[in-house]
Amino acid sequence: MTALKLTAVGTSTGVVIPKDMLSRMKVARGDLLHVVETASGYLLTPYDPAVAAQVEEGRDFMKAYRDTFKALAE
Numbered sequence: 001m002t003a004l005k006l007t008a009v010g011t012s013t014g015v016v017i018p019k020d021m022l023s024r025m026k027v028a029r030g031d032l033l034h035v036v037e038t039a040s041g042y043l044l045t046p047y048d049p050a051v052a053a054q055v056e057e058g059r060d061f062m063k064a065y066r067d068t069f070k071a072l073a074e
Helices: 019-025 049-064 066-073
Strands: 006-009 012-015 034-038 041-045
Touching: 049 066
Parallel strands: none
Antiparallel strands: 006 012, 034 041
């Protein structure tokens, strides 16, 4: 577990994320991070939950019409 210190950034408050943590998250300066509220606190993630839901809906659609897609591929 890593503790992050809040710091002043102009008139706002920010947090500095260590380079090794950014590397493990596969993000860099300028990328977006999403904050998701969970039962145990907040989750900071590079993955957009809205996009993940859309991908899951697409997978369900493709599964439902698997035979149609197979026929179209021939």
